[in-house]
Amino acid sequence: MKYPIVVVLIDALGFLLTERLGFHPDGLSNKMRLRTVPGFSQSAISSIFTGVTPDKHGKWMMYSFARNKSPFRWLSIIPQNVSEKRLWLKRLINWKLRNIDEVRSYYNLYDIPRNVLQYLNLPARRNIFMPEQNREMNTVIDELSRRGSRIFIRDYHTPEVVAFEQLEKALRTSNADFYLLYTAELDSDLHKYGTSHDNINAHLKWYGKKLETLLSINKGMKMLVFGDHGMCDVHGSVDVIQQIESLDVKIPQDYIPFYDSTIARFKIYSERAKRVITDTLSNLSSGMILDNAEKKKLGIYYTDNAYGDIIFLANAGEIILPSYMGTLPVAGMHGYHPDNECMYSSLFTNVDFSVNNGSIMDIAGFILPGFKSKTGE
Ligand SMILES: [Zn+2]
Secondary structure (H helix, E strand, C coil): CCCCCCEECCCEHHHHHHHHHCCCCCCCEEEEEEEEECCCCCHHHHHEEEEEEEHHCCCCCCCCECCCCCCCHHHCCCCCCCCCCHHHHHHHHHHHHHHHCCCCCCCCCCCHHHHHHHCCEEECCCCCCCCCCCCCCHHHHHHHHCCCEEEEEECCCCCCHHHHHHHHHHHHCCCCEEEEECCCHHHHHHHHHHCCCHHHHHHHHHHHHHHHHHHHHCCEECCCCCCCCCCCEEEECCCHHHHHHHHCCCCCCCEEEECCEEEEEEEECCHHHHHHHHHHHHHHCCECCCCCCHHHHHHHCCCCCCCCCEEEEEECEEECCCCCEEEECCEECCCCCCCCCHHHHEEEECCCCCCCCCEHHHHHHHHHHCCCCCCCC
């Protein structure tokens, strides 16, 4: 590589947001609007670093359904009256995932009930930001590492204030070829405050200053600053759980559900469950069931339906509440259909990069021209 590449991935740095607040750091003259993929950050970040759709990289959602292969299956031997909210049980689950299943990816147990958790799997096991060889999918970071690049990485384990300081210092003193900083702190603020709050404007201004300082260190660096998806303001909610639980079908005999904040997924085990759940969801005006044609178009069609037989996606601005993510409303949410304008991501760079109808999947080939993920073959 000729110059160092500096990648700053700011979770939820949406196109609409940066346009509205006039975020455009000096020195990064090239701006693009990028389409994202369905799902949440795991799905989008995997697509960014592999350059392929979720049905090719395989990591669409944090949890998939797995009746017999679940790393949580042992929970069935813990007495039923022990709540999943008990701290010792959470600690035991986490210990087992880290030490026995060797999970290194970001995951959260949220408020998933025990009777559901024991039928779920964690499809992503690695830390997507760190180079690894021969494990799951192949990312552009793996490839850079394989080719002998010197790599500097700070991910969500480091608070962003510290991460930016360390990146600045590294750019001044080290001679790495590839620098990557990932932060989820803007995403967290947007969930809390929505897109119009003063804190968001202040947060973007702070990023602007930090990025300009980084650029001033080495004029030859190739810098890319981008998000993985946008953020939509929340204006309504729908109680899907209550509607489904009032039906005469049971977990786990008839179905196993997973309620995310914008996506409700169902693994179906009886014809009756298929019929009544489909009917109930079809009658909701807050979202729609994705058919196979739509799933294929969106790059989330899995032949084994590992992420569910029925997938309900909420309309932009509506959230499923309560969900396994919690019982409290939030001001901003993502995880909607990527056609919604608030879902588009943005990219800023100081080098020429232009594609028509750009997508976050174009980024990997921009970091490393010609890169093809092995998962895509
Ligand atoms: Zn988020």
